[in-house]
Amino acid sequence: MRIIVPIKQVPETSNVKMDPVTGTMVREGVENVVNPLDLYAIETAIRLKEEYGGEIIVVSMGPEKAIDAIKEAIAMGCDDGILLSDKKFAGSDTFATSYVLAKAIKQIGDFDLVICGERATDGDTGQVGPGIASFLDLPLSTFTSQILSVENGKITVKRLVEEGYEEIEMMLPAVLTVVKEISDPRLPTLRGKLKAKRMEIPIWDAQKIGAEGQKIGLKGSPTRVVKIFTPKVTREGEKIIVKDEKTLYQAVDRIMDYLIKKELI
Amino acid sequence: MYNKLTPKIVEELIGIVGSNNVIYDDPEALEAYSHDEVAEKHYAHMPEAVVKPSSAEEIAQIIKLANKYKIPITPRGAGSGLSGGAVPVYGGIVLSVERMNRILEIDKENLVVVVEPGVVTNEINNAVKEYGLFYAGYPMSVETCYIGGNVAENAGGGRAVKYGVTGRYVIGLEVVTPTGDIVHLGGKVMKDVTGYDLIHLMVGSEGTLGIFTKIYLKLIPLPQAKVDLLVLFEDMDTAIKTVPKIMTFGRIIPTSIEFMDDLSFKTACKYLNEKIPFEEAGAMLLIELDGNNKTELEEQYEIIGNLCMENGAIEVYVADNATTSERIWRIRRNIAEAWKQFSPHQSLEDVVVPISEIPTFLKKIREISNKYRVPIPCYGHAGDGNIHATPIKPPELSMEEWHEKLEKLLEEMYVVVKELGGVISGEHGIGHKRKKYLPLVLEPAHIEMMRAIKKALDPNLILNPGKII
Amino acid sequence: MGEVWTLAEFRHGKLNPVSFELLNRGKSLAQKLNTSIASVVIGYNIKKEDIDELIARGADKVYVVGDKRLENFIVETYARVILRLLDEYNPDIFIAAATTTGRTLMPYIAVKKQTGLTADCTVLDIEEETGNLLQTRPAIGGNILATIKTPNTRPQMATVRPHSTKPLPPDKTRKGEIIYKQFDEEVFTTTTKYVRFIKDKSQQINIQDAKIIVAGGRGLGKAENFKLIEELAELLSGAVGASRDVVDRGWKTYPHQIGLSGKTVSPTLYIAVGISGAIQHIAGMQTSENIIAINKDPDAQIFKIANLGIVGDLNEILPLLIERIKEYKKKEANLNV
Numbered sequence A: 001m002r003i004i005v006p007i008k009q010v011p012e013t014s015n016v017k018m019d020p021v022t023g024t025m026v027r028e029g030v031e032n033v034v035n036p037l038d039l040y041a042i043e044t045a046i047r048l049k050e051e052y053g054g055e056i057i058v059v060s061m062g063p064e065k066a067i068d069a070i071k072e073a074i075a076m077g078c079d080d081g082i083l084l085s086d087k088k089f090a091g092s093d094t095f096a097t098s099y100v101l102a103k104a105i106k107q108i109g110d111f112d113l114v115i116c117g118e119r120a121t122d123g124d125t126g127q128v129g130p131g132i133a134s135f136l137d138l139p140l141s142t143f144t145s146q147i148l149s150v151e152n153g154k155i156t157v158k159r160l161v162e163e164g165y166e167e168i169e170m171m172l173p174a175v176l177t178v179v180k181e182i183s184d185p186r187l188p189t190l191r192g193k194l195k196a197k198r199m200e201i202p203i204w205d206a207q208k209i210g211a212e213g214q215k216i217g218l219k220g221s222p223t224r225v226v227k228i229f230t231p232k233v234t235r236e237g238e239k240i241i242v243k244d245e246k247t248l249y250q251a252v253d254r255i256m257d258y259l260i261k262k263e264l265i
Numbered sequence B: 001m002y003n004k005l006t007p008k009i010v011e012e013l014i015g016i017v018g019s020n021n022v023i024y025d026d027p028e029a030l031e032a033y034s035h036d037e038v039a040e041k042h043y044a045h046m047p048e049a050v051v052k053p054s055s056a057e058e059i060a061q062i063i064k065l066a067n068k069y070k071i072p073i074t075p076r077g078a079g080s081g082l083s084g085g086a087v088p089v090y091g092g093i094v095l096s097v098e099r100m101n102r103i104l105e106i107d108k109e110n111l112v113v114v115v116e117p118g119v120v121t122n123e124i125n126n127a128v129k130e131y132g133l134f135y136a137g138y139p140m141s142v143e144t145c146y147i148g149g150n151v152a153e154n155a156g157g158g159r160a161v162k163y164g165v166t167g168r169y170v171i172g173l174e175v176v177t178p179t180g181d182i183v184h185l186g187g188k189v190m191k192d193v194t195g196y197d198l199i200h201l202m203v204g205s206e207g208t209l210g211i212f213t214k215i216y217l218k219l220i221p222l223p224q225a226k227v228d229l230l231v232l233f234e235d236m237d238t239a240i241k242t243v244p245k246i247m248t249f250g251r252i253i254p255t256s257i258e259f260m261d262d263l264s265f266k267t268a269c270k271y272l273n274e275k276i277p278f279e280e281a282g283a284m285l286l287i288e289l290d291g292n293n294k295t296e297l298e299e300q301y302e303i304i305g306n307l308c309m310e311n312g313a314i315e316v317y318v319a320d321n322a323t324t325s326e327r328i329w330r331i332r333r334n335i336a337e338a339w340k341q342f343s344p345h346q347s348l349e350d351v352v353v354p355i356s357e358i359p360t361f362l363k364k365i366r367e368i369s370n371k372y373r374v375p376i377p378c379y380g381h382a383g384d385g386n387i388h389a390t391p392i393k394p395p396e397l398s399m400e401e402w403h404e405k406l407e408k409l410l411e412e413m414y415v416v417v418k419e420l421g422g423v424i425s426g427e428h429g430i431g432h433k434r435k436k437y438l439p440l441v442l443e444p445a446h447i448e449m450m451r452a453i454k455k456a457l458d459p460n461l462i463l464n465p466g467k468i469i
Numbered sequence C: 001m002g003e004v005w006t007l008a009e010f011r012h013g014k015l016n017p018v019s020f021e022l023l024n025r026g027k028s029l030a031q032k033l034n035t036s037i038a039s040v041v042i043g044y045n046i047k048k049e050d051i052d053e054l055i056a057r058g059a060d061k062v063y064v065v066g067d068k069r070l071e072n073f074i075v076e077t078y079a080r081v082i083l084r085l086l087d088e089y090n091p092d093i094f095i096a097a098a099t100t101t102g103r104t105l106m107p108y109i110a111v112k113k114q115t116g117l118t119a120d121c122t123v124l125d126i127e128e129e130t131g132n133l134l135q136t137r138p139a140i141g142g143n144i145l146a147t148i149k150t151p152n153t154r155p156q157m158a159t160v161r162p163h164s165t166k167p168l169p170p171d172k173t174r175k176g177e178i179i180y181k182q183f184d185e186e187v188f189t190t191t192t193k194y195v196r197f198i199k200d201k202s203q204q205i206n207i208q209d210a211k212i213i214v215a216g217g218r219g220l221g222k223a224e225n226f227k228l229i230e231e232l233a234e235l236l237s238g239a240v241g242a243s244r245d246v247v248d249r250g251w252k253t254y255p256h257q258i259g260l261s262g263k264t265v266s267p268t269l270y271i272a273v274g275i276s277g278a279i280q281h282i283a284g285m286q287t288s289e290n291i292i293a294i295n296k297d298p299d300a301q302i303f304k305i306a307n308l309g310i311v312g313d314l315n316e317i318l319p320l321l322i323e324r325i326k327e328y329k330k331k332e333a334n335l336n337v
Helices: A036-052 A064-076 A094-108 A128-136 A190-197 A245-261 B007-017 B027-031 B056-069 B121-129 B147-153 B236-248 B262-272 B294-310 B322-333 B335-342 B355-372 B399-419 B435-441 B444-457 C018-032 C048-056 C075-089 C100-113 C223-235 C244-248 C314-336
Strands: A002-007 A009-011 A032-034 A055-061 A080-084 A113-117 A140-151 A154-161 A164-171 A174-178 A224-229 A238-241 B022-024 B049-051 B073-076 B093-096 B103-107 B112-115 B170-176 B182-186 B211-218 B225-233 B256-261 B283-291 B313-319 B378-381 B386-389 C004-008 C037-043 C061-066 C093-097 C117-121 C123-126 C133-139 C144-149 C156-160 C177-180 C193-199 C212-216 C239-242 C269-273 C290-295 C308-311
Touching: A002 A036, A002 A064, A002 A094, A002 A128, A009 A064, A032 A036, A032 A064, A032 B322, A036 A055, A036 A064, A036 A113, A036 A140, A036 A174, A055 A064, A055 A094, A064 A080, A064 A190, A080 A094, A094 A128, A094 C100, A094 C117, A113 A128, A128 A140, A128 A174, A128 C075, A128 C100, A140 A164, A140 C075, A140 C100, A154 C100, A190 B294, A190 B313, A238 A245, A245 C290, A245 C308, A245 C314, B007 B022, B007 B049, B007 B056, B027 B049, B056 B073, B056 B093, B056 B170, B056 B182, B056 B211, B103 B121, B112 B121, B112 B170, B121 B147, B147 B211, B225 B236, B225 B294, B225 B322, B236 B256, B236 B283, B236 B294, B236 B355, B256 B262, B256 B322, B262 B322, B262 B335, B262 B378, B283 B294, B283 B322, B294 B313, B313 B322, B322 B335, B355 B386, B355 B399, B399 B435, B435 B444, C004 C018, C004 C100, C018 C037, C018 C048, C018 C093, C018 C123, C018 C156, C037 C048, C037 C075, C048 C061, C061 C075, C075 C100, C093 C100, C100 C117, C100 C156, C117 C133, C133 C156, C212 C223, C223 C239, C223 C269, C223 C314, C239 C244, C290 C314
Parallel strands: A002 A055, A002 A113, A055 A080, A113 A174, A140 A174, A238 C308, B049 B093, B073 B093, C004 C037, C004 C093, C037 C061, C061 C177, C093 C156, C117 C156, C212 C239, C212 C269, C269 C290, C290 C308
Antiparallel strands: A009 A032, A140 A154, A154 A164, A164 C193, A224 C144, B022 B049, B103 B112, B112 B211, B170 B182, B170 B211, B225 B283, B225 B313, B256 B283, B256 B378, B378 B386, C123 C133, C133 C144
């Protein structure tokens, strides 16, 4: 089984700090990591490989330092990695990014599955996975929470939807975006790390993947950012501190008043 | 032997620090100053008053006052101690340094930072970071503890293997003596044998010999990169035997080498729903390296990792980014919390034995654990032999039964420690929690020396009485 | 000037109420552009009253494609049907809800139309001078808002965060045009097979549709304590949410997770219990209309965004609150007798 896993390197946002003055993200000291939601895609691919054999290729579009992300995936158990890097890619929106990744995947060729994380924690759009499927004209299962079977050229999966799960069967090759529920990512081992460390990661540019100039980068992006600003999240609501019986009852009374006043009960 | 506070004396205190900075006759407010983070309530004791001075001069006046009226004074930092050091066991005055929280100077030429005792240790590193500098002596409870408390307890913590403990970085002190004089020890000098090394007599004196009002700390360059290894072993013997090899064959001194016995990490991993194959392991080492660049660290962790594998490790996991590093450290950090689900009452111990004796000690602990039918998860700093053996109260025991049991159990534990050439506290201090056990482990003459020093400096024994000796 | 289109989601034989919210959004846009607002509804067994409901909620037109082969959502076929409609009528704007369907279908279509798409918008507006759609969405975990437009390609597409706006009250007197469309075989051919739907019993009320959410975090101490959360949620007929931390610990399943790596919600009321409010979590719920936070740590981040914050022990507060709500409900019930 040949699996391609597109991943993204993102700033580590779990403890992101915002500059109160400029309202921008404090990049200083913020390190880059593999998009946490991509780890589930990587793990899913590794488990499929363990069960059915085959090969996993990680692709990532980004600057040269994104090689760290690719190597982390290889350390976990992926076989190969390709970095898609080119000044011309800069400023790509989800359309252009899907296009570049789709072109690269075509270039790699001869694959059974493309497995993506559900979305990246920085952009948070979740549009690239479906975009790739659309560019490649492949069947797509988003929000995939379980792989039920892979047999005679078909894959059956469970999708996490609003009120429950949907089970669908698709012909291979197909594209999956997966959610956390599908797997528990493993930690990279020493062996894996050393293997990754010694590995040369090829860098493919626009020409190598045969990308049309008017479909990549800012030029190839249908969307434009007009402005960026910081929302006022703080509400400065009231706070009641429970010290004893008395304040406890006051607090609960206050909650009740609130619920009733706002007709929430 | 001590006198009670009178409204008149309180008036004088107010005269010194102002009415806003004296708490008196307000049980609810005083309660907060009656204990530190030692969970057991019976170690707590209410103060009669709390004063919050803002300068050495005010402290000197307060101490003179206390000497005059024979009122005990207990200095207090953040109250995050683990030996009851800040508990006013004889009542009297708690002297809180919370208002003395300024970073006075960051001297980039001499690589020294001068701070007041009430500065949160973590703040020091936040402040010096932008100059590429680093204060390396800080313990683990960085979020809350004050530097004053760190110096008073000579706090250690996870990074002691490479960086040593607080005392190593204290090169100068301004101290108010138990008789109310202000003395200046050391300063911005890196070497000083001009007379007795009183600085390091003060460091770790648990507030019994003086109150620090200025602290001069040595700074070092801030490490640029960090890697953590989580190493699974079949048993503790194999795990511990690799520790010296890392330093000798590996020629590397890690920032920290934490170990966890199976009781510790299995409970934590289950609690965290961690999916690494921990069930197969009998011991874990958590090795942290820091350095100036990634490549340097890659070479180092390769050497260490291979050493571990050659010496019988089951698996070595490598965490070189925030995601994986957090996942690894979370196991170590959640041991106590995980056990709280089983029983909220624990006695966090702090013994130290020679590194090579750790396995023997742990075997003995198992025997004690079985004998008393009390679970005793053990974890701590394998790099320096500091073990946090933590007897957990079995839920079925009543508090009375528990304290009775615990006392006997600790006594046996400490005897074992002594036999193995260890000490009963490595970084938390004696305070009054472990006071009664001191004779078990120290020679009479040793204790006498300390008594003599105490009497010489504090004739009226007003400063933090009831601690250590 | 092309029309403004909204996707009306039709699943399991009924319209998804978010479709009405979209109509409200679309209507204000259509008015600014003085063009008409249309809903596209595709599926199987679409009843006349469903279509009338869309009109009553503000649609001037409804494009209807009913077919057995559209009974269940399969992205390729749904996309082909909609692409046919888009090619035929060339709307100027096409919006859908940021549901699992919307977030799957819209990017698939946008690529085929080679046009722009903005995900999970919380504000939509029209740029006066150009008439372009201004699409505002949170990014970097809600730390910033970005306003985005699609200047040169059509339609301008966006998915809209459910409950970021209210539906219009139904107006039965409204008249609207209904266009029924049929398509030939090839539109429906697909190799993908829909096998079945499995209801998640733990989600009696789906979190993203819930008006009220009671969410629990690590402060609960252990999995068993989620009973309190569940009881409170049930009393308020709300859904149960969870922080990443407790889902990681296995105290609650992933479908309940709210935050950066889970679901994004904006209910009328969000009660956060024992949740410190890591950016991770706040990103997923900060647009809630009312937030009540219960936490023992007075400095917990969650209090910064709470309308009402209670600093205290949830094990004391929750049981009492539950008891009080029960009393209140009993009283109400008696009054209504």
